[in-house]
Amino acid sequence: MALVRVISSDGAAFLVSQRLAKRSGKLKTEIETFRKSSDNSEAQPEIRIVTIRAEILRLVLQWLQQHQNDPVLPANQNEQDGRGDAEMGQSQWDRDFLAPMDLGIVMELILAANHLEVKGLLDITCKLVESKITGRTVDEIRTAFKLKSDFKGNEEEQTRLENRWCVEN
Amino acid sequence: MEVDEEDEVAGEHPLTNDLVLQEIVKYIRQRDIPRCRQVCKKWNQTLIPRMRSEIQVKCLDQASFGKLTRLAKFLSVMESSHDVPFGNYLLLNLNMSDPLVEKFFTLCGLHIHTLRVQFMPNDIDICSLRELLLLRAPAVVNLSVEGQGIPESVTNHPTLFPPWSGYYLHWQGGVPALPFMESIQFKTEEGQKCHPGFLCDLFKGAVNLKSLTFLKYSDPTYSIIILSALHHSENYLQLKSIHMERLCEAAFQILINMSHEGMQLKDFSFQSLAEDVKSSSLEQLISCHKESLESLYLNEVMGTKNLQIRLPSMANLRKLTRSAICSSQIPFGPICYAKHLPNLEELSVFAFADELDWNEYFSETVNWIPCISLRKLELPINLKDLNRLRRLCKMFPSVTKVIVSSPADEIIPLMWELWPELEELHLSLTDGNSNIDSLFTGIPQQECVTINAGKTYGEVDIERIRIGPSIAYLRGLKKLNLEISPKDIFSSFCLQNKSCLPTDITGYFGLAYLSNLEDLMITSSEISKECAVFLLSKFQKFANVRICDSDGRPIIKSNRILC
Numbered sequence: 001m002a003l004v005r006v007i008s009s010d011g012a013a014f015l016v017s018q019r020l021a022k023r024s025g026k027l028k029t030e031i032e033t034f035r036k037s038s039d040n041s042e043a044q045p046e047i048r049i050v051t052i053r054a055e056i057l058r059l060v061l062q063w064l065q066q067h068q069n070d071p072v073l074p075a076n077q078n079e080q081d082g083r084g085d086a087e088m089g090q091s092q093w094d095r096d097f098l099a100p101m102d103l104g105i106v107m108e109l110i111l112a113a114n115h116l117e118v119k120g121l122l123d124i125t126c127k128l129v130e131s132k133i134t135g136r137t138v139d140e141i142r143t144a145f146k147l148k149s150d151f152k153g154n155e156e157e158q159t160r161l162e163n164r165w166c167v168e169n
Numbered sequence: 170m171e172v173d174e175e176d177e178v179a180g181e182h183p184l185t186n187d188l189v190l191q192e193i194v195k196y197i198r199q200r201d202i203p204r205c206r207q208v209c210k211k212w213n214q215t216l217i218p219r220m221r222s223e224i225q226v227k228c229l230d231q232a233s234f235g236k237l238t239r240l241a242k243f244l245s246v247m248e249s250s251h252d253v254p255f256g257n258y259l260l261l262n263l264n265m266s267d268p269l270v271e272k273f274f275t276l277c278g279l280h281i282h283t284l285r286v287q288f289m290p291n292d293i294d295i296c297s298l299r300e301l302l303l304l305r306a307p308a309v310v311n312l313s314v315e316g317q318g319i320p321e322s323v324t325n326h327p328t329l330f331p332p333w334s335g336y337y338l339h340w341q342g343g344v345p346a347l348p349f350m351e352s353i354q355f356k357t358e359e360g361q362k363c364h365p366g367f368l369c370d371l372f373k374g375a376v377n378l379k380s381l382t383f384l385k386y387s388d389p390t391y392s393i394i395i396l397s398a399l400h401h402s403e404n405y406l407q408l409k410s411i412h413m414e415r416l417c418e419a420a421f422q423i424l425i426n427m428s429h430e431g432m433q434l435k436d437f438s439f440q441s442l443a444e445d446v447k448s449s450s451l452e453q454l455i456s457c458h459k460e461s462l463e464s465l466y467l468n469e470v471m472g473t474k475n476l477q478i479r480l481p482s483m484a485n486l487r488k489l490t491r492s493a494i495c496s497s498q499i500p501f502g503p504i505c506y507a508k509h510l511p512n513l514e515e516l517s518v519f520a521f522a523d524e525l526d527w528n529e530y531f532s533e534t535v536n537w538i539p540c541i542s543l544r545k546l547e548l549p550i551n552l553k554d555l556n557r558l559r560r561l562c563k564m565f566p567s568v569t570k571v572i573v574s575s576p577a578d579e580i581i582p583l584m585w586e587l588w589p590e591l592e593e594l595h596l597s598l599t600d601g602n603s604n605i606d607s608l609f610t611g612i613p614q615q616e617c618v619t620i621n622a623g624k625t626y627g628e629v630d631i632e633r634i635r636i637g638p639s640i641a642y643l644r645g646l647k648k649l650n651l652e653i654s655p656k657d658i659f660s661s662f663c664l665q666n667k668s669c670l671p672t673d674i675t676g677y678f679g680l681a682y683l684s685n686l687e688d689l690m691i692t693s694s695e696i697s698k699e700c701a702v703f704l705l706s707k708f709q710k711f712a713n714v715r716i717c718d719s720d721g722r723p724i725i726k727s728n729r730i731l732c
């Protein structure tokens with residue numbers, strides 16, 4: 001089985017099958033670039049991901065392993081409304097996978113999924129955040145995510161007045 | 170999912186990180202956008218592009234009789250805006266010399282993304298249109314021209330982009346006039362045909378044109394003028410959508426030529442085909458785009474003969490609409506949806522159930538593999554046969570959105586049983602339907618009458634008296650659109666039978682259980698104000714609710730999107 005060594009920003013190396021790694025658009029490109037530039041067709045590619053730390057990279061690879069037989073979703077599918085994919089693809093395993101994570105980890109996973117071009121993981125993580133937003137009041141959203149309003153003077157009142165023009169659509 | 174205090178201590182909150190936000194913003198539902206932009210400055214900033222493209226503002230209404238009162242009110246708010254958050258407008262009475270219109274373009278023009286204009290006579294001339302497109306709203310992505318159009322576009326005198334302006338002559342080193350424009354739509358009133366030169370100028374200027382729509386014309390030869398202009402503009406290779414009202418054989422030949430030269434369509438639709446269109450031409454065109462087509466709308470054929478075609482297998486087709494209302498149709502023989510169109514998500518068949526060749530459209534023999542990709546189904550009109558509904562449910566088990574028009578009474582409760590996972594239901598009933606309360610709640614009709622007479626809603630033990638399926642089964646329902654109209658609108662605009670209207674029984678014992686409902690519209694009912702208010706408390710917090718009385722007046726109208 002052809003393997004590839006994927007190294008995190010903090011130096012942890014993960015040895016995974018190329019078949020699995022190629023389910024990430026980014027890793028697939030890197031492996032193909034390595035193949036073209038290498039004289040030895042048997043050589044094991046080594047890919048350093050400087051923006052993703054070991055804990056997050058492990059989670060991405062774990063998610064890929066679980067979903068290795070799913071069809072690969074095109075990166076640009078449902079650009080305007082990405083929710084459809086997540087609704088269709090989210091399994092009990094995904095829900096259990098995401099359940100213990102705090103917001104910081106989920107954010108890092110979003111960045112990692114985006115960087116490594118793993119559309120399915122990007123869908124479920126973004127959908128998780130969206131589910132905490134939909135149907136909530138402004139104050140509830142702020143409380144749920146511990147976000148503070150930084151509007152000054154009458155800026156918030158102005159956005160409220162502007163929003164009134166959305167009502168009748 | 171908890172917010173880690175350390176994230177805040179570290180400085181940047183993860184949900185104000187630009188890269189993260191840009192991803193999440195794509196997933197926020199349209200109805201949540203206005204509220205989300207009030208959370209903080211960063212969220213506001215990140216959501217404004219979606220506001221501009223998706224949230225439409227109707228700031229000129231006909232009721233103002235040209236006084237532009239709504240526009241004046243709108244501008245008084247926008248004057249204080251740091252960054253005008255709107256860019257999608259429906260405009261009427263667009264008199265370019267009016268100072269308010271001028272002020273509108275000064276304040277909002279640069280951000281206009283989608284412009285839908287309904288021109289009245291003498292609203293605008295071709296020079297003002299040129300000024301509008303080049304200077305007043307230069308970043309327009311979607312343009313829709315409706316109403317009476319522009320008189321001079323018929324003659325193209327003076328021309329839209331004259332050579333001296335240096336615009337449109339991109340291939341000669343000039344500046345493209347409309348570099349952002351991706352979609353052009355003309356829905357002008359019957360009879361107005363634009364000059365080929367005008368169309369060619371417009372298409373040439375829109376160097377990134379992706380979608381072309383021409384509707385509301387009846388002369389099929391006009392499609393030759395439109396498509397010849399497109400062909401002549403040499404600007405069709407990146408085109409993805411073509412929607413036409415009526416096509417003739419010569420128009421098909423132009424489309425086929427452009428396809429052979431590299432045009433790859435994702436969406437193709439027509440409202441009708443002229444009698445001279447050959448089956449082979451339609452088949453050839455579809456075949457040219459079989460790899461790329463995602464949406465295909467096969468509508469009517471004029472005359473009396475069918476167009477028999479072979480539909481190629483299309484792996485990317487997600488939406489198929491077929492019409493069989495008139496005698497002429499476009500049959501292609503029974504297909505197995507799961508194999509032939511493996512990613513089909515939406516299927517609409519406009520036809521009367523009794524007149525439909527069910528073997529052509531929904532063959533049980535070839536569809537022994539269920540089409541699990543299908544999410545949205547529009548059922549044939551006047552469906553009466555319970556077995557046919559069962560057959561559809563077996564063929565399309567994953568459906569979550571259904572459109573049903575004038576079903577027989579017995580079809581309604583069967584739907585509650587067959588598709589309990591429904592998320593969206595559009596149901597059009599007529600005064601031919603009766604005992605709606607009973608059909609919606611499973612309570613026997615006699616009991617409904619007794620409960621309504623005594624208004625003893627609080628004393629009812631629903632589980633004891635219910636004998637049939639109820640809409641309350643659809644716990645995941647998010648959107649319900651219930652329209653009730655006279656069966657024969659030519660003889661009367663009034664409902665002939667009030668038992669087709671839902672009452673408080675449907676409210677308290679059916680709708681009140683739909684706690685996931687976000688959107689409810691009932692065009693006619695006998696639901697009391699008290700019940701409507703009770704229902705509002707049962708639905709999702711920002712539900713859009715409009716329930717009307719039997720005269721069509723709203724009993725309750727709530728759009729709490731901004732609360």
